Amino acid sequence: MEDHQWEAARADAHALGSRIAGIRETVPLHLAGGRILAADLTAAYPMPHCATSAMDGYAVNGTGPWKLLRAHAANPAAADRVVLAAGEASAVVTGSLIPEGTTAILRVEHSTLQGSLLSSERTLRAGDDIRPSGTEASAGDVLAAAGTLLRAGVIATAAVAGHDELPVAAVPPVHLVFTGDEVITSGHPTPGQVRDGFSPVLPLVVAALGGTVASSTRIGDTLAATIAAIDGEDARAAALVVTTGGTGFSERDFVRAAVSAIGGREAISSVAMRPGHPSMVAVLPGNRLLVALPGNPLAALMAVATLVDPILRGANGSALAELHTATSATDFTKLPGRTRLVPARWVPAAGGADPDALAPAEHVAPAMLRGLAAADAILVVGPDGATAGDPVPYLRLPW
Numbered sequence: 001m002e003d004h005q006w007e008a009a010r011a012d013a014h015a016l017g018s019r020i021a022g023i024r025e026t027v028p029l030h031l032a033g034g035r036i037l038a039a040d041l042t043a044a045y046p047m048p049h050c051a052t053s054a055m056d057g058y059a060v061n062g063t064g065p066w067k068l069l070r071a072h073a074a075n076p077a078a079a080d081r082v083v084l085a086a087g088e089a090s091a092v093v094t095g096s097l098i099p100e101g102t103t104a105i106l107r108v109e110h111s112t113l114q115g116s117l118l119s120s121e122r123t124l125r126a127g128d129d130i131r132p133s134g135t136e137a138s139a140g141d142v143l144a145a146a147g148t149l150l151r152a153g154v155i156a157t158a159a160v161a162g163h164d165e166l167p168v169a170a171v172p173p174v175h176l177v178f179t180g181d182e183v184i185t186s187g188h189p190t191p192g193q194v195r196d197g198f199s200p201v202l203p204l205v206v207a208a209l210g211g212t213v214a215s216s217t218r219i220g221d222t223l224a225a226t227i228a229a230i231d232g233e234d235a236r237a238a239a240l241v242v243t244t245g246g247t248g249f250s251e252r253d254f255v256r257a258a259v260s261a262i263g264g265r266e267a268i269s270s271v272a273m274r275p276g277h278p279s280m281v282a283v284l285p286g287n288r289l290l291v292a293l294p295g296n297p298l299a300a301l302m303a304v305a306t307l308v309d310p311i312l313r314g315a316n317g318s319a320l321a322e323l324h325t326a327t328s329a330t331d332f333t334k335l336p337g338r339t340r341l342v343p344a345r346w347v348p349a350a351g352g353a354d355p356d357a358l359a360p361a362e363h364v365a366p367a368m369l370r371g372l373a374a375a376d377a378i379l380v381v382g383p384d385g386a387t388a389g390d391p392v393p394y395l396r397l398p399w
């Protein structure tokens with residue numbers, strides 16, 4: 001199969017992800033943080049649901065001075081039983097229901113009270129400091145679309161819009177498979193060994209992308225072990241299997257052969273990107289997906305941004321991550337047919353003071369991680385390259 005262009009790989013991965021979407025579930029608001037909204041969030045009633053005072057002070061009817069009906073609104077909820085005739089006023093606090101007949105709210109600091117005679121030190125206009133019903137939303141208005149990540153602002157809005165619980169997308173379970181006889185997980189590597197850069201971060205990354213690592217395994221470089229790892233009990237229980245290393249075509253790379261052996265089909269065989277070209281997506285029996293991440297660490301994480309992020313977004317009903325535009329701080333040569341993903345830092349554009357242009361980080365070869373550690377964003381440089389000062393697309397770090 002031909003290389004997928006980078007944009008096509010993202011789009012196809014997103015579409016494949018939508019095929020592993022799980023059944024949605026309902027969670028109480030206090031457990032909704034970090035989940036993905038599975039249906040549009042609508043206002044259950046107009047917001048505010050009744051006209052209220054925006055300030056502490058007095059509800060008044062007409063122009064002053066006014067006769068104060070009560071000395072103090074001890075119970076804001078009781079204010080609705082008061083009816084103001086022209087020339088009358090009643091004390092209110094912020095958020096109080098306003099009495100029938102209110103034409104404006106007089107702030108306490110703008111008022112003078114002598115006995116029960118209330119006057120204003122400012123000219124009041126009709127409607128001042130009244131929050132009419134429905135100014136924030138009408139009943140049924142969509143307050144957040146399905147696919148929205150539930151952060152504090154959305155959850156608080158849901159609460160005041162009358163919701164006790166929210167429908168959320170089921171979290172796709174992910175099975176991780178780390179390959180490589182040479183990979184060690186602690187201490188200092190001897191020549192021929194490498195320290196595992198993936199197992200400490202992939203659970204974190206998967207969680208940040210809206211999935212959950214349900215299980216993981218570490219295997220040596222054999223076909224039998226690879227088949228067992230991608231088609232065993234844990235792997236079959238997952239919606240997505242992610243492997244690291246072994247994507248190549250050497251006699252010690254077994255991921256593609258294992259996929260083929262269990263009846264899987266490569267949907268994205270490779271991506272015309274650098275680094276990360278040998279990344280692969282396969283559809284496995286049982287409506288499962290597999291993403292094979294290359295062994296080179298930066299390549300693997302750029303493949304996560306290109307393939308795993310779109311798949312999990314598709315599974316959660318979220319849109320593809322937006323491509324933003326920044327000014328390139330440097331020139332990039334042409335690289336026919338390939339898209340480069342370059343960890344980059346914000347720097348001032350030529351002659352500028354604010355850090356509003358993106359420059360490649362240092363140490364960004366495929367087997368290095370230092371540049372990514374220092375990066376603010378991922379520049380997406382097309383095959384035609386770029387000239388300093390050009391607008392270039394970039395991705396926010398997805399994790």
Ligand SMILES: Nc1nc2c(c(=O)[nH]1)N[C@H]1C(S)=C(S)[C@@H](COP(=O)(O)OP(=O)(O)OC[C@H]3O[C@@H](n4cnc5c(N)ncnc54)[C@H](O)[C@@H]3O)O[C@H]1N2
Pocket residue numbers: 178179180182183194195196197198199244245246247248249253275276277278293294295296297299366
């Ligand atoms: N003849 C060719 N050789 C290579 C090509 C090619 O086109 N022709 N492509 C290169 C590219 S691009 C990449 S990327 C790698 C992909 O290799 P694999 O996915 O098969 O990965 P491995 O061979 O298993 O490992 C590569 C490299 O990564 C290290 N590694 C593996 N796992 C980890 C880990 N958990 N943490 C840190 N480092 C890891 C491994 O030790 C190797 O050094 O192939 C190129 N070769």
Ligand code: MOO
Pocket residue numbers: 273274275276277278294296298299366367
């Ligand atoms: O995917 Mo490879 O990193 O381009 O070395």
